[in-house]
Amino acid sequence: MTDLQSPEASPPSTPHKRPLVVMTNVSKSFSSGTLALSDMSLTVAGGEFVSLLGPSGCGKSTALRIISGLGDVTTGSIDWPSSRINAKGLPEGDISFVFQEPTLMPWQTVFGNVYLPLRLRGVSKAQASDEIMAALETVGLKDFAKAYPRELSGGMKMRVSIARALVTKPKLLLMDEPFAALDEITRQKLNDDVLRLWRETGITVVFVTHSVFESAYLSNRIVVMKARPGRVHADFPLETSLERAPLYRTSEEYRAACEKVSASLLEAIGPGAAMEMH
Ligand SMILES: Nc1ncnc2c1ncn2[C@@H]1O[C@H](COP(=O)(O)OP(=O)(O)OP(=O)(O)O)[C@@H](O)[C@H]1O
Numbered sequence: 476m477t478d479l480q481s482p483e484a485s486p487p488s489t490p491h492k493r494p495l496v497v498m499t500n501v502s503k504s505f506s507s508g509t510l511a512l513s514d515m516s517l518t519v520a521g522g523e524f525v526s527l528l529g530p531s532g533c534g535k536s537t538a539l540r541i542i543s544g545l546g547d548v549t550t551g552s553i554d555w556p557s558s559r560i561n562a563k564g565l566p567e568g569d570i571s572f573v574f575q576e577p578t579l580m581p582w583q584t585v586f587g588n589v590y591l592p593l594r595l596r597g598v599s600k601a602q603a604s605d606e607i608m609a610a611l612e613t614v615g616l617k618d619f620a621k622a623y624p625r626e627l628s629g630g631m632k633m634r635v636s637i638a639r640a641l642v643t644k645p646k647l648l649l650m651d652e653p654f655a656a657l658d659e660i661t662r663q664k665l666n667d668d669v670l671r672l673w674r675e676t677g678i679t680v681v682f683v684t685h686s687v688f689e690s691a692y693l694s695n696r697i698v699v700m701k702a703r704p705g706r707v708h709a710d711f712p713l714e715t716s717l718e719r720a721p722l723y724r725t726s727e728e729y730r731a732a733c734e735k736v737s738a739s740l741l742e743a744i745g746p747g748a749a750m751e752m753h
Contacts, residue, residue, distance in 0.1 A: 492520050492521070493520060493521040493556075493557055494518050494519070494520050494521075494556050494557065495519050495520065495521055495555065495556070495557050495558070495569075495646055495647050495679055496517070496518065496519045496542050496553070496554070496555055496647065496681075497517075497518045497552075497553070497554045497555075497556060498515060498516055498517045498518070498538070498541065498542065498551070498552075498553050499516050499551055499552045499553075499554075500514050500515070500516055500550070500551040500552070501514070501515045501516070501538075501541060501548045501550070501551035501552070501553060502514060502515070502548070502549050502550045502551055502704070503534070503537055503541065503546070503548055503549050504549050509703075510703070510704040511534040511537040511703065511704060511705060512534045512537055512538060512541075512704055512705045512706065513704035513705070513706050514551070514706050515534075515538060515551075515700075515705060515706045515707060516551075516707065517538070517698060517707060517710075519542070519647070519679060519681055520679070521557065521646065521677075521679050522677060522679055523679055523680075523695060523696050524670075524673055524679075524680045524682065524693060524694045524695050524696065525679075525680065525681045525682065525694060525695075525696045525697075525698055526682045526683075526684055526689075526690035526693060526694040526696070526697050526698070527539070527681060527682065527683045527684075527698050527700065528683075528684060528685070528687070528690055528697065528698070528699050528700070528736065528740055529699055529700030529701065529702070529705060529708070529740070529743060530700075530702045530740075530743065530744045531685070532702070532703050533700045533701060533702050533703050533705040533743075534700065534703060534704065534705025535651075535683045535700060535705070536651055536683065537705070538700070538705065539572075539649050539651050539681065539683055541553055542570075542647075542649060542681060543570050543572050543649050544565040544566055544570065545572070555569070555570075557569070557646065558570075558646070568596075568643055568645070569645055569646045569647060570645055570646070570647045570648075570649060571592075571640035571641065571643060571645040571647070571648050571649070572640065572649045572650075572651070573633075573636055573637055573640045573648065573649070573650045573651070573653045574636070574651050574653070575651060575652045575653060575655050575656060576656070577624075577632040577633050577635060577636035578636065579624040579632055579635055579636065580624075581623065581624050581625060582623075583623075583624075584620065584621050584622060584623055585611065585616060585619050585620050585621070585622050585623075585624070585627070585635050585638075586607055586611075586620040586621065588624070588635055588639055589607045589610055589611060589635060589638045589639045589642050590603055590607055590642075591639060592639060592642055592643050593606065593607070593642060593643065596643075603642075606642055606644075607620075607638075607642055608620065610638040610639070610641045610642040611635075611638050613638065613641060613672060613676075614634035614635070614637050614638045614641075614668065614672075615634065615668070616631065616634050616635060616638065619631065628661075629656065629657050629658075629661065630657055630661035630664065630665060633653060633654065633657065633665060634665070634668070636653075637653075637668075637669070637672075641672075641676075641678075645678065646678065646679060647678070647679045647680075647681070648678050648679070648680045648681075649680075649681050650669075650680065650681070650682045650683065651683045652683050652684055652685065653665075653682075654666070654689070655684070655685065655686075662689070663721070663724075666689060666692055666693055667720070667721070669682075669693065670693060670719050680693075682694065687733050687736045687737045687740065688733055690736055691713065691729060691732040691733045691735075691736050692719060692723065692724065692729065693719070694713055695712060695713055695714060696710070696711070696712050696713065697709070697710070697711055697712075697713055697736055697739070698710045699736070699739045699740055699742075699743045700743065701743045702743065702744060702745065708739070708742065708743035709739045709742070709743065711735075711739070713732050713735075713736075715728050715729075715732070716728070717729075
């Protein structure tokens with residue numbers, strides 16, 4: 476066994492198979508006439524870490540919004556078989572979203588920002604306090620509860636945004652290019668944080684990224700979308716016997732995974748098109 480091998484710490488090779496989200500033959504057109512998605516089907520099961528990749532404008536964010544219930548479908552269906560569904564037909568409280576921008580309220584402390592989703596549910600600050608501090612501890616910011624966003628680095632602001640998403644204890648965490656605006660070292664640290672979170676909490680993650688390297692590092696399943704109108708071009712597992720930790724980035728397995736994802740993206744984009752890879 477090499478230094479890199481640590482099956483204990485590796486992502487679970489057989490995730491719990493309970494479906495959390497089922498998208499069936501979904502098409503989405505906007506009033507502008509843009510057909511963003513066409514006949515897209517995707518099932519995400521509990522415990523998976525799925526990266527969604529594809530050329531710019533292929534509908535990744537649109538798909539994520541539909542999965543979250545924030546966006547409606549034009550044809551086809553979206554179901555959340557494991558969630559409690561409210562009167563509007565939407566899942567209640569099981570899904571959280573992290574966007575590329577941390578979107579923090581500058582006039583609120585870190586504590587106040589993380590409190591927001593619970594405040595919106597009518598939970599008092601006193602009742603919410605333990606949950607808020609636990610979420611901050613998860614992202615390593617327990618000592619910054621009283622700080623204001625202007626006092627934090629970009630990476631710390633993103634950690635607050637993740638804590639805010641976790642405070643409601645969602646089953647499914649949707650992340651839309653969350654680290655794209657961060658420098659490479661911060662991005663890699665946050666990649667490790669998210670992996671730790673995924674392992675420790677058993678949360679399911681759907682992660683939109685442009686980065687082949689990031690997706691190959693994080694995911695145990697890759698979904699590559701075709702250029703607009705978006706639909707699934709390829710859907711494959713990315714298993715590894717190695718621990719997804721910084722040393723993994725130097726391994727042959729990681730290099731092979733990057734190559735596999737990259738080849739699939741090139742196919743999805745088609746001949747002659749430029750590819751965006753960081
Ligand atoms: N609210 C909207 N109204 C009209 N068109 C939209 C709307 N939202 C997205 N679109 C269009 O739908 C297509 C898919 O957009 P989307 O943001 O989902 O793609 P994406 O793959 O996430 O893009 P990127 O990788 O550049 O972030 C694009 O052509 C976009 O301009």
